[in-house]
Amino acid sequence: MSDFHRFGLGTYKNTDPADCRNAVRTALETGYRHVDTAQMYDNETYVGEGIAEADVARDDVFLATKLDMDNLARDAVHETTAESLEKLDTEYVDLLYVHWPIDSYDPAETLPALDTLRTEGAIRNVGLSNFTPELLDEAIERLESPVFAHQVEMHPLLQQEELHERALDDDHWLVAYCPVARGQVADVPELVEIGEKHDASPYQVSLAWLLSKENVAAIPKATSKAHIVENYGALDLELDDEDVARIDGIEREERLVDFPAAPWNE
Template sequence: MSDFHRLGLGTYRNTDPDACSNAVETALETGYRHVDTAQMYDNESHVGHGIAAADVERDDVFLATKLDTDNLVPDAVHESTAESLEKLDTEYLDLLYVHWPIETYDPAETLPALDELAEAGTIRHVGLSNFTPDLLDEAIERLEAPVFAHQVEMHPLLQQDELHERALADDHWLVAYCPVARGEVADVPELVEIGEKHDATPYQVSLAWLLAKENVAAIPKATSKAHIVENYGALDVDLDDEDIARIDGIEREERLVDFPAAPWNK
């Protein structure tokens, strides 16, 4: 089984075939071993091409995708997962998430279908995404397979303390999407100043802060080689306790991914 790498490549809105496949290939050859996509992103084929083009064995790549919101009834779970495997040109998925617990999501029907995929070896791990604490607890209770990861928006402006505590208690990964707040961390004074202290960018500081937390991973999106390499450099940023406490203390809060039907708005 592939090892889980805490710094991965996000591919949201990277739908250009060449740009997407090149980003994946570049990331893998830079050292990344975790690639994240989704049925909703409409780029699984491009991601698969990038993995195939890289000089890295498939078994060394941790590959995750997510079920679309209209693919959560049992038959659609199985059929769409088979389609994802074909598009990604792989025989198995390391991680399959429920992307959003909305629309066709029914815990009594969706979750047993995920258990079946795990039992068959089609997927190595079960994941959830964008669940509230209550929905997360319900899913953990219903699933036979352990929840391996819960993916949510997380960055210094949305610190997700409650969900992080839940991840620690349940011993699953909390995977941060939008980990640099779509670039907004560049304007956060604390991150700028800590970056100057460590000769790092605010983006690297944001990622390093996430990676300093137990049971947290991050999947920054990047398309250019420069940004892919810059993000990877966060692994070399060693924040001290004072830096972490200062970022933990940021009071400004901003959720970037939000809409009326989102689970936390119900």
């Protein structure tokens, strides 16, 4: 199995074929080794092409995708995963997530199908996304496979302390999407000031803060080469304990991805 890389490329809304291919190729050639996509993103084909175009072996890339909300019945899990593998032009994905535990999600149907896919080798690891602590506990109890990762919105304005503690207790990865709060971290005074202290951008500070946390990974979306390279620079930024504590103490909270049917609104 490819090693898991804590820093990856997000591809949400990157649906232009050339832009998506170029972003994936550029990221891999910059040093990224983790690429995240989803059936819902309608770009798995372009992601696969970008991986193929990059001067990086497929086995060195940790590739993750996610099942759409309508594809969670047992047969649909198998059928649409096969379609995703074909689009991605790969024999396996390193990680398959349940994107949202809503609509067609049924633990008794969905989770055994994931176990079977892992046994068959179509997926290397099982992941969950956007689960509440209660739904997460239920899934962990039902699955035969270990939960490898739980992907959630996470950034300095939504710190996910409870889910982080759960990840530490269960020893799975907490993978942060929207890790720079869709650019809003640029307006957070603490991050701006810490960035000035280290000659870094607020975006890099936000990413470095996430990476300072045990069992946390980050998958910032980027399209341009400049943005891809800037984000990657967060790996070289070492925040001190005072910086981390200051960010931990931010009281402002804002969830960006929210809608009435989201699990936490039930």
